[in-house]
Amino acid sequence: MDFSIASILLLDGVTNGAIYALLGLATVLVFTVTRVIFIPQGEFAAYGALTLAILQTGKIPGTVWLLLILAVLAALMDGAAEWQRHRQAASALKAALKTLAIPAVVAGLTAWAAPLQMPLLVQALLSVCVVTAFGPLVYRVAFQSLADATPLVLLIVSVGVHFAMTGLGLLFFGAEGFRNPAFSDASVSLGDLAITGQAIIIIATSGALIVLLWLFFERSLYGKALRATAVNRLGARLMGISSQSAGQLTFAMAALIGALSGLLIGPTTTVFYDSGFLIGLKGFVAAVVAGLSSYPGALLGALFVGIVEAFASFWASAFKEVIVFTLILPVLLWRSLQGGHSDEDH
Amino acid sequence: MKLNKTILAAALSLLASGAALADITIGVSLPLTGPASGLGIPVNQQMKLWPASIGGEKIKLVILDDATDPTNGVKNAKRFVTEEKADIIIGSVATPVAMTIADVAAESKTVQLSLSPIPLAPGKDGWSFRMPQSNAVMAHAMLTLMKKQGVKTVGFLGYNDVYGESWLKDFSAEAAKSGIKIVGTERFARSDTSVTGQVLKLTAAKPDAMLIVASGSGAAMPHMAVVERGYKGKIYQTHAAASRDLMRVGGKAVEGAYVVSGPAVIAEQLPDSHPSKKIAIDFVQKYEAAYGPGSRNQFAGHGYDAELVLEKIVPVALKKAKPGTPEFRAALRDAMENIGRTVVAHGVLNWTKDDHWGYTNETGVMLKVVNGDWKVE
Numbered sequence: 051m052d053f054s055i056a057s058i059l060l061l062d063g064v065t066n067g068a069i070y071a072l073l074g075l076a077t078v079l080v081f082t083v084t085r086v087i088f089i090p091q092g093e094f095a096a097y098g099a100l101t102l103a104i105l106q107t108g109k110i111p112g113t114v115w116l117l118l119i120l121a122v123l124a125a126l127m128d129g130a131a132e133w134q135r136h137r138q139a140a141s142a143l144k145a146a147l148k149t150l151a152i153p154a155v156v157a158g159l160t161a162w163a164a165p166l167q168m169p170l171l172v173q174a175l176l177s178v179c180v181v182t183a184f185g186p187l188v189y190r191v192a193f194q195s196l197a198d199a200t201p202l203v204l205l206i207v208s209v210g211v212h213f214a215m216t217g218l219g220l221l222f223f224g225a226e227g228f229r230n231p232a233f234s235d236a237s238v239s240l241g242d243l244a245i246t247g248q249a250i251i252i253i254a255t256s257g258a259l260i261v262l263l264w265l266f267f268e269r270s271l272y273g274k275a276l277r278a279t280a281v282n283r284l285g286a287r288l289m290g291i292s293s294q295s296a297g298q299l300t301f302a303m304a305a306l307i308g309a310l311s312g313l314l315i316g317p318t319t320t321v322f323y324d325s326g327f328l329i330g331l332k333g334f335v336a337a338v339v340a341g342l343s344s345y346p347g348a349l350l351g352a353l354f355v356g357i358v359e360a361f362a363s364f365w366a367s368a369f370k371e372v373i374v375f376t377l378i379l380p381v382l383l384w385r386s387l388q389g390g391h392s393d394e395d396h
Numbered sequence: 397m398k399l400n401k402t403i404l405a406a407a408l409s410l411l412a413s414g415a416a417l418a419d420i421t422i423g424v425s426l427p428l429t430g431p432a433s434g435l436g437i438p439v440n441q442q443m444k445l446w447p448a449s450i451g452g453e454k455i456k457l458v459i460l461d462d463a464t465d466p467t468n469g470v471k472n473a474k475r476f477v478t479e480e481k482a483d484i485i486i487g488s489v490a491t492p493v494a495m496t497i498a499d500v501a502a503e504s505k506t507v508q509l510s511l512s513p514i515p516l517a518p519g520k521d522g523w524s525f526r527m528p529q530s531n532a533v534m535a536h537a538m539l540t541l542m543k544k545q546g547v548k549t550v551g552f553l554g555y556n557d558v559y560g561e562s563w564l565k566d567f568s569a570e571a572a573k574s575g576i577k578i579v580g581t582e583r584f585a586r587s588d589t590s591v592t593g594q595v596l597k598l599t600a601a602k603p604d605a606m607l608i609v610a611s612g613s614g615a616a617m618p619h620m621a622v623v624e625r626g627y628k629g630k631i632y633q634t635h636a637a638a639s640r641d642l643m644r645v646g647g648k649a650v651e652g653a654y655v656v657s658g659p660a661v662i663a664e665q666l667p668d669s670h671p672s673k674k675i676a677i678d679f680v681q682k683y684e685a686a687y688g689p690g691s692r693n694q695f696a697g698h699g700y701d702a703e704l705v706l707e708k709i710v711p712v713a714l715k716k717a718k719p720g721t722p723e724f725r726a727a728l729r730d731a732m733e734n735i736g737r738t739v740v741a742h743g744v745l746n747w748t749k750d751d752h753w754g755y756t757n758e759t760g761v762m763l764k765v766v767n768g769d770w771k772v773e
Contacts, residue, residue, distance in 0.1 A: 055596055062592040069589070225434060227586075227613040229645045315589055320617040320645055325587045363593030368556055368583040370593075 054242035059360040065249045065318075067356020068256035069095075072311040073333025074340070074348040075263060076304040081342045082280035083300040086193055086204045092330020093215040094181055094308025096323060099316035100219070102177040103228035110164040112222025113180055114157045117187070121153035124190040149190070153183045170231060178309045185305030186298035193301075194294055212327065219323035227325070230316035252314045259307065260349060276300060332359070332374065339381050419454045420710065420719045423476025425487035425497060426511075430464030432490035435695045439489055439511060442699030445686055450703070451710035453719065458482065462493050469493035473500035483719050484728060486702055487511060489695055491558075498524040507728045509705065511698045513753075515562060521752045525732055527698040527705075529658055529743060529760070530753040532566040534635050537760025538607075538656045539567075539574050541773060545630065547605045549579045551598040553591070553618050554609030556583035563609040563634060579603050586614040591621045599627050611636035616646035623649045630654060635760075643768050653765045654773065660697035660741040662761065665772050671739045671758055675704070679741040694742075701740035708738060 073091050080088040097113055104111035129146030133139070156179045163176055192211050196203060234247030267273040278286040279296040287293055308326075315321065315329070336355050340347025355374060362373040424443065427436035440459060449455060458480050462468040469488055476482035477500060485501055486509045488494045494512040501508035501523045508524040513531075516524060542550070550571065554560030560583060568578055580601040582594035595618070598606065606629060608618050615637035622631060631653050633642065638657035642650055659666055663676035679700040680692045709731035716730075717723035735754075738745040743759025762773040 055600070058596060059593055062590055066589055220431070225431070225612075226641050227645065229613075229616065319589045320613050322587060322614070328585070328587045329589060360590070360593050363582075363584070363588075363591065364597050365593075367594045367597075370583075370588075371585065 055364070057243050059364055060357060061243060061245065061249065063357030063360030064353060065252050065356070066359060067353040068253050069311050069315055069329065070333045070336050070355050071349045071352035072256050072259060072307050072314075073330050074336030074352045075260065075345055076307040077330075077334050077337040078340060078342055078345060078348045079263075079276075079307075080300055080304045081337070083276050084189075084193065084197070084204070084297045085201045086208055087201065087334075087342075088304060089205075089208045089330070089334070090188075090212040090215050090326075091304060091308055091333060092326030092328070093212065093219065094184070094305045094326070095312035095315065095329055096219060096321055096326030097184070097215070098177050098181045098309030098312025099230060099321040099325075100223045100228060100312075100323065101180055102174055102230055102313060102316060103321070104223065105160075105164055105168075105173040105177060106170075106230065108165055108167055110161050111177075111180070112218075113184075114160050114164075116218060116222065117153050117157045117180055117183055120184065120187040120191060121150050121157075124187045125150040127190060127195075153187060156180055156183045170233070174233075174313050177313065178306065181309035181312070182302055182306040185301035185303070188305075189297050189301035194297060197293060197297065216324050216327065219326075223323045225323070227320035227322040228316075229320045230313070232317040248317050252318075255310065255314060259310065260345075263345070272299065328371075332356075335375065335378050338378055341385055419456045420450065420484075421456045421458065421476075421480050421482045422706075423472070423480055423482035423485045423487075424457060424459040425462045425469055425472040425476075425485070425493065426459060427464040427488060427490045427493065428461040430490075432464040432488075432493075435489040436461075436464075438691075438693050438696035439699040441687060442683060442696040445682060446703050450706050451714055453710065453714060455706075462488050462490070464490045464493060466492045466496040469496045470500060473497040476500075477504040477506055481720050482506060483724055484509065484706070489698075491515075505722060506725050507732060509702050511695065511702070515558070518750060518752075523729060525747055525752050525754065527701055527742070528694075529635070529755045530566070531563050531634075532570060533743070533753075533755045533757060534656045534658075534760045535563070535567045535570045536757045537762055538632055538634075538654075539570050539576060541654065541762045542576060542605060542632070543574050545605075547576060547630065549577050549601075549603040549605075550632075551580040551582075551601055551603035551606045552578055552609070553582050553584065553594055553598060553606060553622070555611070555614075556585055559611065559636060560609045567607065584618060586610065588617075591618045592625075594618075595621045595625050595627075598622075599625050603629060605630040605632055607632045607634075608637070609634050612639055613641040613645045615642050616650060619646055619653065620649040632656075638763065638770075643765060647768075650765050651768070655763045655765065655770075656760050657763050657770075658694060658697070658742045658759065659761050660700075661692055661694055662763065662770055662772065663692075663741075665770065666761065667772060670761065671744050672741060675739055676741040697741045701742050701745075704740050705732075705735070705738065705745070708735060 076091050077088055080086055101111045101113045125146040128149045129142045132145035133142035160176050160180055192207055232248050233251055236247035238245045267277055275291045276296055279291055279293055283293055332355050336352035337348050339351030359374050362370045426439055427433050428440060460472040462472050473485060476485050484507045489511045491512045491514055494510040494514045498508055498514060498516060510524050510526045513526050513528045552564060554563055580598045582598055584591045584594055606622055608615060615633055619631060633653055633655040635656050638655045659670055659672040660676050663680040666673040679697055683696050684691055709728055712731040713724055713727035716727040732747050733749045735747050744756045745754045746756050747754040763770040764773045
């Protein structure tokens with residue numbers, strides 16, 4: 051191990067760590083607002099990368115149909131809930147249409163654009179839209195009616211959602227993997243260290259997203275409402291913040307972050323229908339390092355996981371995953387010994 | 397309901413003629429649904445092309461879906477041996493399912509033609525015979541080319557699962573015989589986002605050639621990482637990577653790669669000297685005539701070969717006993733173990749009492765990726 055190898059490994063670790071950081075942040079976000087430990091976070095990443103890959107071949111991705119089916123399901127649930135409350139067909143219909151509108155537009159647009167072989171960036175944008183639209187629908191169908199259940203029940207539902215999404219992924223994308231074209235072919239050489247354009251894009255995008263998230267929570271009204279819900283659900287509801295729309299907004303953001311990270315890793319590795327799980331799990335380890343409550347903590351945790359992974363794959367590649375996931379034990383031990391729950395813990 | 401009808405029909409035909417008793421019953425368990433359905437469906441399609449009789453005796457194929465589930469595999473196999481009185485069991489294509497069927501086959505003393513390379517220890521596989529080639533046979537073909545190219549040292553980059561492990565074991569054993577040294581052994585998982593660390597370590601050892609053990613599109617990522625790192629030696633891939641997915645995902649980076657393959661799917665390109673050429677072409681032509689150009693695949697090939705094997709062993713066993721009896725099943729096994737050199741679409745078989753893997757070293761073919769297509773080396 052000399053300096054050049056160490057620096058290559060470090061760069062590799064930071065690049066992967068940047069992806070884990072995004073997924074870790076999304077996990078923390080979802081948990082603090084809705085108390086859901088969202089296992090399928092990585093699936094959004096795989097869906098994002100694979101939707102783009104299918105769009106590249108000029109076909110309509112299966113996720114478009116899934117989006118429509120989920121939207122109809124959610125619309126029926128919303129319509130039925132509205133009907134039970136008011137017994138008015140008109141208002142029930144209105145509620146259903148409101149849920150259906152955005153996913154239907156996104157699905158229609160994607161289905162229309164798919165055979166046209168649009169430029170890469172347009173297709174990437176469409177993929178992000180499709181996957182982001184999944185977020186609120188997944189929350190509506192799987193979690194909303196259980197909003198007051200214990201975290202354990204929510205975790206079990208979340209595992210179920212994970213299996214459903216992996217299975218549907220196999221159905222839509224097939225068992226073989228895809229690799230997306232790179233967004234940039236540029237490459238900068240620093241001595242032995244060749245930094246690819248893709249690595250720069252990954253690190254820069256992750257950095258920008260983290261800053262945007264920070265601005266969103268610190269400066270915007272929606273962000274403050276989400277934080278309020280995270281701190282105290284009942285209090286937030288008394289202040290007129292709808293916990294349902296907070297949940298849907300959170301899931302939309304989680305899906306958006308997932309889709310973006312999927313697009314970022316797509317060109318650097320082969321993405322399979324089930325690739326998302328392991329990537330998401332490493333994001334989850336990063337989130338656990340941060341006690342599922344601190345954003346900067348999750349960021350540091352993710353970089354730590356990424357770098358440990360890179361060096362473990364050099365020294366003991368057969369035990370790489372073992373090393374990465376065993377890391378969680380001393381961290382949990384340290385956190386529980388440290389005791390003292392912060393205000394935002396549940 | 398359907399089951400009742402089958403039983404009724406079977407009962408009626410039994411009453412109708414004594415000859416029906418002598419039909420050869422073949423129980424087939426295939427994953428027609430579930431994760432391995434992509435492997436099972438082609439075999440089923442190939443079996444639709446089977447003749448109605450083998451060795452002058454009518455055959456009765458009972459094809460059941462095991463849904464890639466070992467529990468269903470056991471259920472199917474038990475039904476074959478108890479209700480159907482099967483003379484032979486074929487299946488499954490999925491390894492875990494085939495493993496459980498092997499137990500039932502051994503218990504009931506029925507020959508199993510496994511369409512998956514099940515890793516059973518010698519002695520445990522008394523009634524099971526494998527249709528796919530062993531890794532050792534494939535490693536032999538690969539090492540022959542390596543020797544010819546003057547390769548002395550090899551870096552190993554493989555899956556951290558059964559496939560990677562068994563390749564490492566078989567390849568090391570064969571390599572030691574040829575005086576080729578393995579200078580680095582690194583592992584990765586199909587879902588890994590990067591293999592930079594492993595590749596750095598391997599390239600530092602400066603091997604003459606790199607062996608990547610991965611399957612399908614998963615074989616492209618490590619290959620690209622090795623090329624990206626500026627490795628100039630030869631890169632070898634195993635038969636699980638011998639599909640067009642390697643080029644689809646790998647593009648230019650996999651150009652010049654050496655890939656070992658069974659002969660069946662590259663029938664037309666085989667050198668005339670390869671013993672399987674004629675039979676492989678026959679398989680490919682018949683299959684593609686029925687299911688369209690380009691539909692050929694390895695698994696349908698195993699279905700085709702299973703029939704060739706039956707054509708050879710059934711007449712031998714028929715001389716000794718009548719179908720439907722334990723004596724007939726034992727005679728089938730004896731015939732299998734003394735089958736002699738048999739050329740099939742997937743290579744050259746020669747099962748013996750001690751070797752139920754059976755393929756000879758004439759089997760493997762080395763391919764090179766040239767301009768995004770296969771070229772026989």
